[in-house]
Amino acid sequence: MPAVSPRKSLVLLLAAALLGGCADQVDPNSPEGQRQAIFTKMLNQTEPMAGMLGERLEFDGEAFAAHAARLQELASQPWEHFPEPGDSPQRNAARPEVWSDPLGFSLRISDFETSAALLARAVGETVAGRELVREPFRAVQQACKACHDDFRR
DSSP states (O other): OOOOOHHHHHHHHHHHHHHHHHSOOOOTTSHHHHHHHHHHHHHHHHHHHHHHHTTSSOOOHHHHHHHHHHHHHHTTSGGGGOOOTTSOOSOOSBOTHHHHOHHHHHHHHHHHHHHHHHHHHHHTTOOSOGGGTHHHHHHHHHHHHHHHHHHBO
């Protein structure tokens, strides 16, 4: 499977965020609103890392490490905000497969959490250069994409 470039990943994430902004306003207290807030925090961590790896931003090992650590902290947070269908009147971007294929969804979550943890571990407190984190970061991107492909509208 071809690797997703950091630039392409950023463009896809930004497009998704912009399209999401065109929809009806989301109640920030709803499960969808809470998920969106956490996913936005995740994007706020991955975007600078993608920029550094794509050479749009100057590489800063300490900043990269801080973003990786924060992403790992966030990695387990959004999943509790997937209520059973019908438990929330708020429209959402989750496919029915979130609930009809709970094992598949759990596996995607596990893949993402593991890749975020491996990235944070590979980074440590600072990174000497881009090449040391390119593959672990790509694994995070691929975990995100795989889950979106299978479980997001």
